[in-house]
Amino acid sequence: MSRKLVERVSRVVDRRAGRRGFLRKSAMAATAVAVAPVAYAIRPTTAEAAVILCKGWECRPGALCCDPYSEFCCKLTGENLCPPNTIVAGWWKVDGSGFCDLNGPSPRYYLDCNFTCDESCSCRWSDGTCARGCTPAVCRCRGGCDVRKSECTRFRYGQCNQDLCVGPLKCRIVTCVPPWTWDPACATSPVLYDPGTRWHDRPCLHEGFNDVPPRAYYAEAVKWMADEGITTGLKSDLFGPDEPVTRGQFATFLWRYEGRPQVEPSDTFDDVGVSDFYSQAVAWMVEQRITTGRTRDRFDPSSGVSRAESIVFVHRLAGEPQGSARIDFSDVGSDAWYRDALAWALEHNIAWWAEHATLEAEKPATRAETAALLHGYNLRRSTNLSEAAP
Structure with missing residues (x-):
C-alpha cells in the first residue's frame, strides 16, 4: 500500500484528532491497510475493527x-519503577x-520509561530520541x-532528563505524587493531560504505595514498616506520608513493632475504650511505663503526637539510655523536657531531622517522620544486638 493511501485513511478515521490521537489513528490505519487492505478499502469499517495482527499476535x-x-512496568518486571537501562523521559x-x-x-x-541510548549514538532526531538500533529494544x-506493547514507540513528552537522549518507550509507571518529587530529573512543566488513560490500571499497581517516591528519605523506612506488618497504609496503595500521626496510631505502631504483646485491658484512661483499635497498644505502653498520658486519666488518642512526644516514647522504649550529642536546634532550650531523649536520638543517628536548623518540637509528627524514626531505632537496636552476639 502506498504512503498516500495510509495518510488518506488516517484522515478519514479522525480529522480532528490531537497529536497523540493522530499518531494513534495513523498507526492503526497503517496496520489495518497492511494486514487487511481489501476489507479496509471496501467496507465502511474502522481501523480498530480491521486490525487482526498485532506485534505478531x-x-x-x-x-x-x-x-x-505501552504496558505498565509492574506488569513486565513486578515493580512500579523504571527498569534498568531506562529513565523517566516525560509525564x-x-x-x-x-x-x-x-x-x-x-x-x-503517568511517567514514561524510555531506553537510554548507547554511548556511541547521538540524538539524530529533533525530539530528543536516538535511532532504534542504539538500544536493545525489541517491539x-x-x-x-491481553498485554500492551513495550519497546515499540519512539516518543517522549520531554519534561524529564532533558539533557539525555532516549530510545523507544519500554513501559509506564504511575504515581500519586507530582513527578518532580518522584524523580528530581523531571520538570514541573509543561503540564500535559491525557484523559484517555484515566482508567488504565493493573492489579500490580496496587501492591505498593504510589505516594512514596523511591528516593524519599523515608522510602526505605516505609517499605520496612509494611514488610514487618507495622503499617498497612491509609489505603492499600497509599501510605499518606504527609498525614499527621495520632497518639493512638503511634501507640499502635510501637506495639506492632514489639510483636503485638498481649496485655490485660487497662482502665487507666477514660478516653480509651476496650473496643478501640489502639486499646491493647495503650495498655501495653502503660505497663511498660512508656506513657503516663496527657493527664492522669486522659491519653488523648485522637490528638496528633508531637515530634517531641514521638522521640520521648521511643527513648523510653529503649530504656531511657543517656545521650551526649550536641543539640544545635535554635528552638530547643536547655531546660526542654525532651532534651535527654533528643540528645540520645541524635547521638545514634535515629532522628531524620538532624540537619535541620529547628526542631519545631510541638509540631505533629507525620507518618513519614514516624516511619523514619522507628526505622532508625530498629537499625540501632539490630546493630547493638549483632555486636553483643557471641
Whole structure:
C-alpha cells in the first residue's frame, strides 16, 4: 500500500484528532491497510475493527496488544519503577480517576520509561530520541493479546532528563505524587493531560504505595514498616506520608513493632475504650511505663503526637539510655523536657531531622517522620544486638 493511501485513511478515521490521537489513528490505519487492505478499502469499517495482527499476535479487535499505549512496568518486571537501562523521559496528568484520592480528589500521574541510548549514538532526531538500533529494544507484546506493547514507540513528552537522549518507550509507571518529587530529573512543566488513560490500571499497581517516591528519605523506612506488618497504609496503595500521626496510631505502631504483646485491658484512661483499635497498644505502653498520658486519666488518642512526644516514647522504649550529642536546634532550650531523649536520638543517628536548623518540637509528627524514626531505632537496636552476639 502506498504512503498516500495510509495518510488518506488516517484522515478519514479522525480529522480532528490531537497529536497523540493522530499518531494513534495513523498507526492503526497503517496496520489495518497492511494486514487487511481489501476489507479496509471496501467496507465502511474502522481501523480498530480491521486490525487482526498485532506485534505478531492474532488478536481480537480492541485487544490491549493493539492499544497505542505501552504496558505498565509492574506488569513486565513486578515493580512500579523504571527498569534498568531506562529513565523517566516525560509525564502526563489525569484527573478524576479516583485512584489517588485520600482527603479529596487528587490527580494521578503517568511517567514514561524510555531506553537510554548507547554511548556511541547521538540524538539524530529533533525530539530528543536516538535511532532504534542504539538500544536493545525489541517491539512486541510480552504475554499475548491481553498485554500492551513495550519497546515499540519512539516518543517522549520531554519534561524529564532533558539533557539525555532516549530510545523507544519500554513501559509506564504511575504515581500519586507530582513527578518532580518522584524523580528530581523531571520538570514541573509543561503540564500535559491525557484523559484517555484515566482508567488504565493493573492489579500490580496496587501492591505498593504510589505516594512514596523511591528516593524519599523515608522510602526505605516505609517499605520496612509494611514488610514487618507495622503499617498497612491509609489505603492499600497509599501510605499518606504527609498525614499527621495520632497518639493512638503511634501507640499502635510501637506495639506492632514489639510483636503485638498481649496485655490485660487497662482502665487507666477514660478516653480509651476496650473496643478501640489502639486499646491493647495503650495498655501495653502503660505497663511498660512508656506513657503516663496527657493527664492522669486522659491519653488523648485522637490528638496528633508531637515530634517531641514521638522521640520521648521511643527513648523510653529503649530504656531511657543517656545521650551526649550536641543539640544545635535554635528552638530547643536547655531546660526542654525532651532534651535527654533528643540528645540520645541524635547521638545514634535515629532522628531524620538532624540537619535541620529547628526542631519545631510541638509540631505533629507525620507518618513519614514516624516511619523514619522507628526505622532508625530498629537499625540501632539490630546493630547493638549483632555486636553483643557471641
